[in-house]
Each structure stands twice: as C-alpha cells, then as structure tokens.
Amino acid sequence: VHGGFWGVPKIGVQMDPLPPPLHFLTGRIGVAAVTAGPGVTNTVTAVKNAQMAESPVLLIGGAAATLQKGRGALQDIDQLSLFKTLCKSCVSVRAVRDIVPTLCKAIVTAQSGTPGPVFVELPIDVLYPFHVVEKEIGGTKSARGLRGRVVQWYLQNYIRNLFAGAWEPRDVSPLPVQVPLATEDEVGF
Numbered sequence: 001v002h003g004g005f006w007g008v009p010k011i012g013v014q015m016d017p018l019p020p021p022l023h024f025l026t027g028r029i030g031v032a033a034v035t036a037g038p039g040v041t042n043t044v045t046a047v048k049n050a051q052m053a054e055s056p057v058l059l060i061g062g063a064a065a066t067l068q069k070g071r072g073a074l075q076d077i078d079q080l081s082l083f084k085t086l087c088k089s090c091v092s093v094r095a096v097r098d099i100v101p102t103l104c105k106a107i108v109t110a111q112s113g114t115p116g117p118v119f120v121e122l123p124i125d126v127l128y129p130f131h132v133v134e135k136e137i138g139g140t141k142s143a144r145g146l147r148g149r150v151v152q153w154y155l156q157n158y159i160r161n162l163f164a165g166a167w168e169p170r171d172v173s174p175l176p177v178q179v180p181l182a183t184e185d186e187v188g189f
Contacts, residue, residue: 036062037075056110092121097165112178
C-alpha cells in the first residue's frame, strides 16, 4: 500500500471469482461487497467471467437510499438491469427484515443447479441503524401546515415500514442446495 491522500492509504481491490475446480473441491461460494455506482459497474467483467466459468459468486452492491431512487441521487443507476443478463438472480432489498432471507436465498440460487453469480442490491437506508435513518430522513418534529404534516406522516411511515420486523428472531439455518447429479446413463456405466 503506497500513496494515498491526506494520510489515507490507497487500497486496490479486484474481484476474481473462484475457478471452477476450486469451487467444486471446497463447496464454497465467492463473495464480493462493493459500493454503489462505479463500485458495482467495475465488477461487470468479473461477474461475466463467473457466469462463463459457472462459478457461484454473491455480489453485494450498495445503492442510493430507497426514497431517493430514480431522483438523481449520487451514484443512482439501474444496477439490477445491468446484471439481469449476467446473473441467475438480481434482487434489491427493500426492508431491513429482508436482508438475511434475501442473502440466504441468493447463496442457494448461486450454488443450485448450474452454479453462477447472483446480485443483491442493498440501499444505504437498510444498512444504517434505526436512529441514524430516523435522524437523516425523519423530517422536522414540528411540521407546519397540512402539507408539512402530510410529508412528516409519510416519512415516519416510511421509516416504520423500513424497520418493521427487523428485531424479530429469524431462522438462519442453511437452505438446501440443489446440485444436479448425473444418471448412470449419462456417465456411461
């Protein structure tokens, strides 16, 4: 690690999927977590390589806050469309309670049948703690006029729905992976 700006080290990251023989020997899935926008777009070639090599890869990409999607937010691009033809599954998480089930299902999808890459988009507002999201988008406590009260009501409902069920216990046991096996006729015995 050399260089950097104002004492912050510069670190390069490259996503290389596991080669097929290694995956078949270890039974493990490759995982990459990248930032929104350019972080996601920089993985397109690696994801295509994983698709061609039939390597199971879970790509977790950040995204603009759900409220700001399609409204010109920083690094807000249609990431799901970008990976639709490259991945077995492309999903955006819309509520905190859905993070674990979505990731579990994505891992199973990547490993089941013909292995391949999957993409899970995690908007920034589902990643931050409740108090941070409430402070940032909760609106003012003393809304003026009907319009102000309607906006305040909408934002408070949005935050409640975003975090609804987030603290309930979830089943985190692994889901079964469907691996196709060759029949005796296909093997030639």
